[in-house]
Amino acid sequence: MRKRKTIKTSIAGLCLLAFITGAAYAQKAPKDKFVFGPLNPIKMPKVERAELPNGIKLFLVEDPEYPTIDLWAMVKAGSVFEPADKTGLASLTGSVLRTGGTQSKTGDQIDKELETLAATVETGIGQTAGNIRVSVLKEDLDKALAILADILTNPAFREDKLNLAKIQQKTMISRRNDDIGSITDREFSGLMYGKDSPYARQTEYATIDAITRQDLVDFYGAYFHPNNTYMAVWGDFKSGDMIAKLKAALGPWKKGKPSTLPWPKVNYEFRSTVNYVEKPDVNQSNIMLGHIGGLMNNPDLPALNIMNQILSFERMFKRIRTDEGLAYSVWGDYGASYIYPGVFSCGAQTKSQSTVYAIDIMLQELKKITEQEVSDEELEKAKDGYLNSYVFNFESKSQIVNRLMSLAYFGYPLDFTEKQKAGVEKVTKADVLRVARKYIQPGKVQILVVGKKEDFDKPLSSLGQVNVIDIAIPAPKK
Amino acid sequence: MLRKKLFFRPAFVPALLVLLSLALGGQSFEGIKKQVKTHVLPNGMKLIVLERHDVPVVSFHVYADVGSANESYGITGISHILEHMAFKGTTTVGTKDFAAESKVLEELDDVYAQMKREESKAAPDQAKVAELKAKFQDIEKKAKDYVVNNEYFDMMMRQGDAGVNAYTSSDATQYINYLPSNRLEFWMAMTSDRFLNPVFREFYKERDVIMEERRLGVETQPTGKLMEDFMAVAFKAHPYHHEVIGHMSDLQSIRRQDVADYFKKFYGPSNLTVAVVGDVKADEAFPLADLYFSRIPSGPKPEPVRTKEPEQWGERRVTVSAKSQPFLFLGYHIPDAKSKDSPALEALANIVGRGRSSRLYQNLVKDKKIAIQASCMSGFPGDKFPNLIVFIAVSAQGKTSAECQAAIEEEIEKIKKESVTEEELTKFKRSTIKGLLGQMKSNTQMAAMLAYADVVLGGYEKVFDQIADYRAITAEDVKRVANQYLVKTNRTIGEIIPEK
Numbered sequence: 001m002r003k004r005k006t007i008k009t010s011i012a013g014l015c016l017l018a019f020i021t022g023a024a025y026a027q028k029a030p031k032d033k034f035v036f037g038p039l040n041p042i043k044m045p046k047v048e049r050a051e052l053p054n055g056i057k058l059f060l061v062e063d064p065e066y067p068t069i070d071l072w073a074m075v076k077a078g079s080v081f082e083p084a085d086k087t088g089l090a091s092l093t094g095s096v097l098r099t100g101g102t103q104s105k106t107g108d109q110i111d112k113e114l115e116t117l118a119a120t121v122e123t124g125i126g127q128t129a130g131n132i133r134v135s136v137l138k139e140d141l142d143k144a145l146a147i148l149a150d151i152l153t154n155p156a157f158r159e160d161k162l163n164l165a166k167i168q169q170k171t172m173i174s175r176r177n178d179d180i181g182s183i184t185d186r187e188f189s190g191l192m193y194g195k196d197s198p199y200a201r202q203t204e205y206a207t208i209d210a211i212t213r214q215d216l217v218d219f220y221g222a223y224f225h226p227n228n229t230y231m232a233v234w235g236d237f238k239s240g241d242m243i244a245k246l247k248a249a250l251g252p253w254k255k256g257k258p259s260t261l262p263w264p265k266v267n268y269e270f271r272s273t274v275n276y277v278e279k280p281d282v283n284q285s286n287i288m289l290g291h292i293g294g295l296m297n298n299p300d301l302p303a304l305n306i307m308n309q310i311l312s313f314e315r316m317f318k319r320i321r322t323d324e325g326l327a328y329s330v331w332g333d334y335g336a337s338y339i340y341p342g343v344f345s346c347g348a349q350t351k352s353q354s355t356v357y358a359i360d361i362m363l364q365e366l367k368k369i370t371e372q373e374v375s376d377e378e379l380e381k382a383k384d385g386y387l388n389s390y391v392f393n394f395e396s397k398s399q400i401v402n403r404l405m406s407l408a409y410f411g412y413p414l415d416f417t418e419k420q421k422a423g424v425e426k427v428t429k430a431d432v433l434r435v436a437r438k439y440i441q442p443g444k445v446q447i448l449v450v451g452k453k454e455d456f457d458k459p460l461s462s463l464g465q466v467n468v469i470d471i472a473i474p475a476p477k478k
Numbered sequence: 479m480l481r482k483k484l485f486f487r488p489a490f491v492p493a494l495l496v497l498l499s500l501a502l503g504g505q506s507f508e509g510i511k512k513q514v515k516t517h518v519l520p521n522g523m524k525l526i527v528l529e530r531h532d533v534p535v536v537s538f539h540v541y542a543d544v545g546s547a548n549e550s551y552g553i554t555g556i557s558h559i560l561e562h563m564a565f566k567g568t569t570t571v572g573t574k575d576f577a578a579e580s581k582v583l584e585e586l587d588d589v590y591a592q593m594k595r596e597e598s599k600a601a602p603d604q605a606k607v608a609e610l611k612a613k614f615q616d617i618e619k620k621a622k623d624y625v626v627n628n629e630y631f632d633m634m635m636r637q638g639d640a641g642v643n644a645y646t647s648s649d650a651t652q653y654i655n656y657l658p659s660n661r662l663e664f665w666m667a668m669t670s671d672r673f674l675n676p677v678f679r680e681f682y683k684e685r686d687v688i689m690e691e692r693r694l695g696v697e698t699q700p701t702g703k704l705m706e707d708f709m710a711v712a713f714k715a716h717p718y719h720h721e722v723i724g725h726m727s728d729l730q731s732i733r734r735q736d737v738a739d740y741f742k743k744f745y746g747p748s749n750l751t752v753a754v755v756g757d758v759k760a761d762e763a764f765p766l767a768d769l770y771f772s773r774i775p776s777g778p779k780p781e782p783v784r785t786k787e788p789e790q791w792g793e794r795r796v797t798v799s800a801k802s803q804p805f806l807f808l809g810y811h812i813p814d815a816k817s818k819d820s821p822a823l824e825a826l827a828n829i830v831g832r833g834r835s836s837r838l839y840q841n842l843v844k845d846k847k848i849a850i851q852a853s854c855m856s857g858f859p860g861d862k863f864p865n866l867i868v869f870i871a872v873s874a875q876g877k878t879s880a881e882c883q884a885a886i887e888e889e890i891e892k893i894k895k896e897s898v899t900e901e902e903l904t905k906f907k908r909s910t911i912k913g914l915l916g917q918m919k920s921n922t923q924m925a926a927m928l929a930y931a932d933v934v935l936g937g938y939e940k941v942f943d944q945i946a947d948y949r950a951i952t953a954e955d956v957k958r959v960a961n962q963y964l965v966k967t968n969r970t971i972g973e974i975i976p977e978k
Contacts, residue, residue: 030667030770032570036660040534040757065532066915099834108844111834116901118908137912164843168850171803171875178802180698281801281977284693313635318627325686328694349694381636388638391658395533396919 045397047404048239052247054255055227057408060242061234061401067138069235072402074409075130076259077223080198086211088203092165093219094125100161103154107161110147119144121151127199128263128339129409130224138236145249152224152253157216169208170476176202177471180279184286184347184450187277187469191446192292192343198264199340205476225256232405234398266341268292270444274464277450277471285355285451289362290345291441293335297412302423303431304334304439309382310374310432315365316346326350326358332365334439338410344440352455356462359447366442373429386424393417510918511942514928515760517767521776522748525767526928526938527760530921536756537641537921538665540653541929543751544744546722547648547783547863555688555724556732556740558646562684563737564653565630565644568675571668572629576677579624583679586617587734590682594731618682625679633668637661641922646722649860649934656922659757663766670770673745681734689730692723700802700974708972709859711796712809712866716787718859746777751933753925787811787864794970799977806879807972808869808886812963815861815934821948822955823963827856827867828910829902829956830889837889838869846885848877862934866970867963879973890964897957907948 048060056073079090098121101107114121119136121144132152136144177183186202193200233242270291298304311332320330327348335342346366350358394400407416448469449460460466510528517525546557569576593610596602634642634655641656653672657665696702706721713719723729754763790811812823831838831854838852851872858866871882917923932938 028769030670030773031663032667034661034664034667036658036664039658039660040531042534043532066919068912068915108835108840115833115835115909116905118905118912135912135916137908137915164847167847167874171850171872174875175803175872178700282693282698284690284698286698313628313631321687322627322680322683323622325683326690328687328691349698350690351693381632385635385638388636388658389640391533391535391638392640392656395535395921 042394050243056229056231059232059401059405060239061397063234063397064236067236069136069141071134071233073132073229073231076228077125077130078128080264087201087207089211090125093216094123095165096157096162097155098123100158101156102150121148149249166208180286188288188448223259226253227255228259230405230409232401234401263339272444273446275448275467277469279450280452284349284351285449286349287449288345288347289445289447293342293344296336300435303427303435306382306427307432307436308333310378314378326354352452353457355456356458370436370440373433379429507942517764519772523771524751526753527763528755531757534659534757536659536758537925538655539753539925539929541751542651543749543933545647545649547717554720554728561644561646561651563678566679567630568671572626574624582621589614649862662758666766666770674774678734678737700800704798704972704974707796708807711794712970715785744780747774748779751929753929755921755925790968793966797973797975799975801977802974804873804879805974806871806882809866810963810969812867813864819959821951822959823856825906825951826956827854828906829898830854842885848881849873893960897953
C-alpha cells in the first residue's frame, strides 16, 4: 500500500495537479505541487535458506549483475564472554585466527595468495559475534573457499603474529586519549554499563600481557563451530551450486558444542550524575548525557523510532544547531540493541564557552518531549519520512540477505523490518508522548563533559556535584 | 552538510576497468558505457543518466566545479559555507513571507557592516559597538520570525530522501539526494529552485555552526592540526595551501554579500554537472531538466585558478606539538589526474602502501614492528590540480617517526632501483577492478564516478576509455615515476611531536 501525498512546495509557476507517470515529457510548465504516482514495485529477491550437514545455517541470494561473490558469517561468540583479566582475548583470537595462518601456510603466505587474487578472507570477534568475511571474483571462488576452510579447520595461531597483534593492541591503548571523541564515547559507555562491565570494559597493558597462545586456541575451540554459524552469501552463482560448493569446502569443519550464550545482564540504576574529564588542550567541549536504553524486541520500538526522529531533528538539531548555532553535530536518540540494552543519549560538541548553556537546552528539550504531545506536523513529517524511505531497506540484495542473517543470529523474527513498518503506520501523538514518558527520565540523566573547565560559561557544579574521571593510562609493567 | 571527501577514489576507476575485461572474459564495459546518456541544456548545464530498473530508487549527484582551491585570501572556507547555505532554502522554501524577510535581511547586513567598521577602527567606540551588537541581535530575531526552520530538509526527508547531504572538497562541491524513483520531477523542481532562487538566510548563525565544525575537525584533533599545517607548507602558492574548512578569522569575517558574489561567479549552469542513476528513464529526465533547469540563465564558465605551485627548492618540514602520540606524513608533489603519469603513480601508491602484502605494511608493521599502520595514497588533497603522493605512518608504542621515515625511505629507494615486480603489478590491476565492481553496484557511487570523470578527467567516457592507459603500465613506468617524483627536494615532512 502506498499513500498518495500532496506536499506544499510553492515553487513559482503553475499549480498543476496532473497525475504524472511517464507523460511528463508532454508537460509545458514547471509545477509547484506534486501528487506522486505509484512507485514501481519492489522486486524482492529470493532468499534461499539451507542448513549444511555440519550445522551451518545458510542464507543465499543470487545476484548475477557483477561477477563477484561475497560471504558474511556470524559465529556465536563475543568479547563479552572473555575473562575480565584477559580483556582483549576475543579480539586477538579473531585477528590471529587469520594472520596466524594454518598448519600448512603462514598468514603472510595467505595474505599474498589472496591479494594476488584480489580476494579477501577476514575474521574477527566483536562484542556479541564472531565474524567471517569473504569477497572474491567469481572465478576465484574455489581458491578462496579452500583458504577459508583451511583457516577454520587448521588454524595455527602462530606466536609471532600473536606478538604482533599484542603490539598493535598496546599501541592502541597508548593512543586512546589522543582523540576527544573516542574518550567521550568510551567514558560514557562506562557510565552506562559500569566500567568493569563486559559491555564497556577496556583493554589494558596488563590484560593484554596476560593472554597466551593457548588462551586463543581455547577461546576459538569453545565457540567456532559450524553449528554455531550463520552464513549469508550473495553474488553471481546458482544457489544449488553454491550449497554444493560450501558443503564440499566446509564439510571438514566438524560440529562442536553449541554455544548457549548467556548474555551478561545489565543492572542499571537510574541516577543523576555530572562527570568531567579534563582535556586542557581543546577549545570545544564534547558533551553526552543520557541513561540506559532498551532492546529492539520492545513492542514500543516503532513509536520510539518516531520519537527519536522528532527529538533528534525537530528538537535538538533545529534548536541547538540551526537556531542557536551551538554545534555542528547534535543528536538525541533512544538506542535499542538486539540482545542487551542500548543507550539513550543526547550529545553535541560546542565551544567551551557555551558548554553549560548547551546542556541546559538539551535538558529542556528532554523535559518538553516527556511533558507535551508533539505537533501534528512533527508526527506527520517523521512518519512520512520513515515510510517514504522504507524502500531503501531493499536497495541491494546484500543488504537484504545480511539483515535476514543477523535477525536469525539474534533470534529475531525474520519479518522484523516489515513489522516495524506496520507499527510505524499506526503511531499517534499519544503514543509518542507515552513512550517518551515511559522510557526517558529527564530528571535522572548522567552528564559527561570532556573539555577545558577554565573556559566554561558556568561551572559544571551548577548542574550538580561533579565527579572527575581520571583517564590516565595505567603504565605497562616493566 | 558534511565537510568531507568521498570515501572512494574516482581516480582509480580507469585501472579497475582494465582488468575487468581480462577477468570477465567476454563481458565488456562497452555495454555499460553505451547505456549512459547525456544531455546538455542550452544554458550549458550537463546531465548524465544511467538507467537501472532493479529497485524503484534513484540517486542524484550535482557536481559544482568549485571547491576551496577557487578561494583566495580573506574568503577561505567560503565554498563550504556556500554548501551549507544551499540548505537554507529559496525565495519560496524556508520562508513565511520573502518580500518582508528580504528587507530585514538587508537591514541585518547593514548593521553588521556598521559594527565591523566600528570594530576595525584604531580606537573603536566600545559603547557604539555594544549598541550595534544589541541592535544586530534584535534584527536577527526579527528575521528569524520569517523563517520556516529547515524547510528544505523537511521537504526532502518527508519525501523519503535517505541521503540528503553535500560535500565540499578542495576541488568540488557535491550535492546528493536519494529518492524513491517516482519523485524524479519533485527533485527537478526542488533542485532547480535551489540554484535559481537561493536565499542565504540564517547566515550568521550558520557561520557559528561552521566554526564549531572547524573546532571539531581541526582544532581539537592533533591529526587535523597536522593536516592543515602540512598542506600549508607543502603548497606555498597554490590554494591547496588552505584547508577546505577555511581559517577561523575568515569564517568570522565573511559576509553574506561575499557568499552571494561567490555563488554568482561559480554556480552558473555551465559549471554544474548532474548525474542521475537509478529507476528513471532518460527520455523523461531530459525534458524535465529542460523544463526546470533551463530557467537558470546562462553565464560564462568561471576563469580557471591562476596560481600554479612553483617548483620546490628544497625539503620542507613542519611539526605540530600536541598531547598525542607521534604521527608522520611524507608528501611529494605529483601532477594532476589528467597527467600521463597518473596511472603509474596510482600503481606505485597501491603497491607500496595498500593491503597486508604491501611493501610498507610488510616492512614497517610485520617485519620491523615499528608501526601499526603504514600506507600510501596519491591525489591528496584533490587531483584536479597537481597534488601530493603521501606516505603515512602511525608508529608502534615506544617507536619513533624517525624510525618509520627511515624504513619508508628504504622502500622508496628499492623501487627507484629495482621497480616493482610483475606479480605486484598484476595484483594492483586485479584489486583495482574488484574495487570498481564494488563501487559500480551502488547507484550513489556510480553517479559520483560519472560526474567526477566528466568534469575532472574531461568526459564520463574516460571512466571506460582510460583502460588502455592502465593496461599499458609497466614496471619500468613505475620505476621512472618513482625516480622523477620521489626526490628529497620535492618533499614535505609533517610530524606530530608529542607534548608532555
